[in-house]
Amino acid sequence: MISRKTTLILELVFIPLIVALLSLLIAFIEPQRDNFNQVLVGQTVLFCTLAFVLVVVIFALLIPPLNGIIIDYFKNHLHFYPVLVLYLLILPVINWFYSENILSAFTSFLLWYLLPTIIFIIPTYAPKFKFNFILQIIGVLLFAIGFDNRYTESTVSGFVSLGYAFNALWISSLILLLYSVQMKDYSEKMNWKSSLKKLLYPSVFSAGLVIISVPIGLATGFLTWSPSWPGIFMFIFSFIGIWLTIALPEELIARGVIQHQLTENIVDKEKNFYKYWKWIVLVVASIIFGVSHWNNTSLEFIWVYILLASIAGMAYGYSWWKGGLFSAMLLHTLVDWIWQLFFK
Numbered sequence: 001m002i003s004r005k006t007t008l009i010l011e012l013v014f015i016p017l018i019v020a021l022l023s024l025l026i027a028f029i030e031p032q033r034d035n036f037n038q039v040l041v042g043q044t045v046l047f048c049t050l051a052f053v054l055v056v057v058i059f060a061l062l063i064p065p066l067n068g069i070i071i072d073y074f075k076n077h078l079h080f081y082p083v084l085v086l087y088l089l090i091l092p093v094i095n096w097f098y099s100e101n102i103l104s105a106f107t108s109f110l111l112w113y114l115l116p117t118i119i120f121i122i123p124t125y126a127p128k129f130k131f132n133f134i135l136q137i138i139g140v141l142l143f144a145i146g147f148d149n150r151y152t153e154s155t156v157s158g159f160v161s162l163g164y165a166f167n168a169l170w171i172s173s174l175i176l177l178l179y180s181v182q183m184k185d186y187s188e189k190m191n192w193k194s195s196l197k198k199l200l201y202p203s204v205f206s207a208g209l210v211i212i213s214v215p216i217g218l219a220t221g222f223l224t225w226s227p228s229w230p231g232i233f234m235f236i237f238s239f240i241g242i243w244l245t246i247a248l249p250e251e252l253i254a255r256g257v258i259q260h261q262l263t264e265n266i267v268d269k270e271k272n273f274y275k276y277w278k279w280i281v282l283v284v285a286s287i288i289f290g291v292s293h294w295n296n297t298s299l300e301f302i303w304v305y306i307l308l309a310s311i312a313g314m315a316y317g318y319s320w321w322k323g324g325l326f327s328a329m330l331l332h333t334l335v336d337w338i339w340q341l342f343f344k
Contacts, residue, residue, distance in 0.1 A: 003185070004301050015161050026315065027294075027295050033082040034278055040129075040160070042098070042161075043095075043098055043158060043159060043160055044162075046094060046095060046098075046158065046159070047061055047159045047162045047166060048090055049163075049168060049242060050091060050094070050166065050171055052094070053088035053091065054088075054170055054172075054173045055169065055244070057088060057176070057177065058169065058172055058173050058244075058248070059174040059289055060174045061173075061190075062190060062191065062192040062325070063175065063191070063192050064187065064191045064193055067180070067187070067190075067191065068187060070180075071180045071181060071186065071187075074180065074181045075181050078124065078125070078181075078314040081110070081181065082121065084119060084172075084177065085177055085178065085277050087172060088174060088177060089114065089174065092156070093109065094158075094168055095156060095157075095158030095159055095166075095201075096158060097158060098158030098160075099154060099156070099157045099158050100157065101154050102120075104154035105154040105155045108146070108151065108152045108154055108155045109132055109155050111140060111142070111145075111146075112143070112145055112146030112152050112155075113143075113146055113155070113170075113171075113174070114149065115142060115150075116139040116140070116141075116142035116143045116146070117139070117178065118173075118177075119138055119139040119142070119320060120135065120136060120140070120143075120178040121137030121178055123124070123134050123135055123136060123182050124178075124181055124211065126201050127182075127273075130183070131227045132306075133261040133262075133264070133265040135259055136179070136182070136261055137257060137258055137262070139178075140252075140253050140258060141176060141253075141258075143174070143175060144255065144292070145168070146171055147167065147168065147171050147249055147253070149163060149164045149167055152167060155167075156170075159217075164242075164245065165241070168244070168245035168246070168248070168249045169244065169245065170201075171249055172244075172248045172252055173248045173257075175249075175252050175253070176190075176252065178259065179252075179256070179318060180234045183260075186244055186263075187264065189235060189256070189260065189320075189324040190256065190324060190325045191275070191299070191324065191326070192325070192326050193326065194326065195312060195321055195323075197322065197328045198322075198323035198324070198325075198326050199212070199327075199330070200331070201318070201319045201322050201323050201327050202319055202327050202330040202331035202332070202334060203325075203334075205315040205318070205319060205331050206331055206338070208315070208335040209311070209315055209335055210338065211306050211310055211330075212311060213311060213312070214343075216307070216308060217304065217308060217343070218299070218302070220304045221301070222297075222301045222304040222305065222308070223339075223344070224253075224341060224343060224344040225341045225342065225343060226344040227236045227341065227343070228341065228342075230341075235341075236341055238252070238337065238341075239333060239337050242332075242333045242336045243333045244335055246330060246331040246332070246333075247328075247329040247333045247336070248288075251316065251325060251328045251329050251332055252325070252330065253316075254285060254288070254289045254292075254316070255285070255315065255316060255317055255328050256320075256321040256325055257324070258285055259281055259285040259290070259317055259320065260282065262281045262284075262285065263277070263278050263281045265280075266332065271276065278321070282314060282317045282318065283314065283323075284316055285313065286310050286313030286314040286316075286317055287313070288310075289310065289313035289316075290305075290306040290307065290308075290310030290311075290312075290313055291306055291307060291310075292309075293305050293306060293309040294306055312332075312335055315331060316328045316332055317333055
């Protein structure tokens, strides 16, 4: 009789691998590379297949009790763990079949995917090293640069207009896989498990952010009132898209790793200064989050965007304190969703 753990391995590794290989076969047997429609079909099939693999990994590492079983297995079988990391790291390289600049794709892959993976995996095998949290922060900052599609566009160019979405899922799944066996309170902070508390903070803070940010945005011209109804399908799909491709990677990087590791590792929790240190880290992490948006808008609105993103970052960070990743992501998604539906 097949054990539960063996079944999980089969479902999470071999089945997606077989599907991905079939997609690769489809890509290679396309008879006419110059036929745009055929190439587009191949790219779409490849994207859907690999995105499915990444979403399976993300859900498996965030939804209890399944994630607890998987993480315990990794911790007890560390020889298998890097194999899955390598599998997840290399699998999307299949899209290079459609890339027009293989050298650029390979270079950005080395810098923004392979290098941070190597740095981030070190704490798994050297758990007593005093400065593991610094390695985790360095690794996630490199991933953050990779998340900016302008620097890694060639690496995911085989997915055409879907490159950003794929990149977000890819980096999120890598960070989760690497971090899941290292973070001591992973099950407490990372689980996607709703509760009244986890729903309350995002609901209250989203209303507060609207009250604070909208007048500033409208007064400066950064925001323009432009309500729209995209239809019920796009209404729901946009929420899911923001949740998985914006809120997930940004909250993992800014709150899950940077804010959490700085909070937990520099000041002793038993000392009185710890409660002040938490607030200092929250403010600093929020400003870093705000500044990271400096090139996401036109020159005249840079300071407004940084200010509003920093204010939002403090709310996201506080939600992380109280409700973990789920609360921070929900608040982030609600803010961006409201922006998308009502403003330009």
